[in-house]
Amino acid sequence: PGRRTDAGxxxxxxxxxxxxxxxxxxRDAVAASAATVANALAIPERHVLVASTGVxxxxxxxxxxxxxxxxxxxGLAPDRAGEAARAILTTDTFPKxxxxxxxxxxxxxxxIGFAKGSGMIAPDMATMLAFLFTDAAIDRDLLQAMLAGVADRTFNCITVDSDTSTSDTLLLAATGRVAMGPIAAADDPRADAFRAALHAVMLDLAQQVVRDGExxxxxxxxxxxxxxxxGDARKVARAIANSPLVKTALAGEDPNWGRIVMAVGKSGAAADRDRLAIRFGEIVVAENGQVAASxxxxxxxxxxxxxxxVIGVDLGIGAGTANVWTCDLTHRYVEINADYRS
Known part of the structure; x- marks a missing residue:
């Protein structure tokens, strides 16, 4: 939940x-660390937000x-955000x-924002930490609703390996330091502009996590x-993006579109074979339930x-849409996770 305080x-x-x-x-470790931070900064303990990632x-x-x-x-300084982004990495290969x-x-x-994440990444939100900051003045409840809505279309639409984790955190702090009347309602025209910018930042970070997939x-x-x-569109997109057979075919650069058909079928979404179409980018692979003549x-x-x-799938039965971002599944993924604690 959003929090607001003049104490910091x-x-x-x-x-x-x-x-x-x-x-x-x-739990005691969290309490002890939060109390020490509060004492060091002279702020209330309940305004210390703690996140952890690792083994x-x-x-x-x-x-x-x-x-x-x-x-x-x-050592706190406005120009050290890059160091903070690097400090929270685990198996990541670059700060985001x-x-x-x-x-x-x-x-x-x-x-602005930074995030970490590379493996155990799947919707809801996986072993990912993300921290966002804005100097805009905006109502706390409105900001909370915006954050949840945008997360559902960004961080909750990525998957590296279909595995979620115990450690997932997304925090957004609004300092209100800009001299402006606060955005207090969703119908304020400024709310749409802020939401669009927030979406851009969060989608950028989410896609960086996928690009850095283990x-x-x-x-x-x-x-x-x-x-x-x-909802059905998202089921299909996740089934394709999480399929080990699809992901290994991608790693092997094999256009095995039959595995995409398989993933559509196992998704649980309504589908009709004879209306299904599949594309690789602009290439029409299958249509009307069979391989395309072209x-x-x-x-x-x-x-x-x-x-x-880009893998495009059109089910041909309604107006539902979804986009999910993923990566391939390689030998290197196995090596990283086989040796994670070694």
């Missing part, structure tokens, strides 16, 4: 240890954190950041249209060599 707030984040499935000791089930050595907090406080400027009725405001060599958009409902396997194989791919 703090985010405390650690990587390498998820502090999950650690029982009472884990599950290992006790958190909280004393190592609390012993460092005075130095962290003294994004920013946008937005005109709010003639007043400029900024939205062992990934392909960035893939699964675009589903013509479903009975948006399709050439060589063209599909050539398309699969690209690093960025």
């Amino acid at each position: 707030f703090a985010f405390l984040v650690n990587s390498g240890n998820a502090n999950a499935f650690t029982g009472r000791a884990g 599950i089930g290992e006790p958190l050595p909280v004393e190592r954190i609390t012993a460092s907090l005075a130095a962290l406080r003294d 950041g994004a920013a946008a400027r937005v005109d709010l009725g003639g007043v400029g405001a900024t939205i 062992g990934a060599t392909k960035f893939v958009e699964v675009a589903v249209t013509g479903a009975a409902s948006d 399709y050439a396997e060589a063209a599909g194989a050539a398309y699969m060599k690209a690093q960025e791919l």
Whole structure:
């Protein structure tokens, strides 16, 4: 939930240890670290928000954190966001950041954010941490609703390996430092502009997570249209994006579109074979329930060599749509996760 205070707030984040499935000791560690941050910054404990990511089930050595907090406080500076983005990484190969400027009725405001995530990534939201900040003045409840709605179309539409995790956090802080009347209602024209900018930042971060998927060599958009409902479209898109057979075919640059048909069938969404159409980018692969007369396997194989791919599926039975972003499944993914704790 959103929080507002004139006393200030703090985010405390650690990587390498998820502090999950650690029982009472884990709860005590959170309380101790939050209390130490509150004391160091002279803010209420309830305004210290704590996030962790890393190995599950290992006790958190909280004393190592609390012993460092005075130095962290003294080192706080507006130009250290890049260091913060790097500090929270686990198996990530690069820090992930994004920013946008937005005109709010003639007043400029900024939205910035950084995130981490590479494996155990699937909707709702997986082992991903994301922290967003804006200087716009906006009502807390409205901002909460915006954040949830945009997350459903960005972070909850990505998958690396279909696995969720114990550690997932998305936090947005609005400082209200811009001199402007606050955005207090959804019908305020400035709300649409802010929402669009927020969507741009969050989609950028979400797609960076997929691009950095463990062992990934392909960035893939699964675009589903013509479903009975948006919910059905999302079922189909997720079934394709999460299929090990589809993902390994992508890794092998094999245009095995039969595996896409399989994923549509297993999704549980309403479908009609004789209305189904499949595309690889602009290449029509199948239509009316069979391979397209114009399709050439060589063209599909050539398309699969690209690093960025679009798989299009039209179910032909309604107006439902969905987009999900994923990556391929490679030998390197197996190596990373086989050796994760070694």
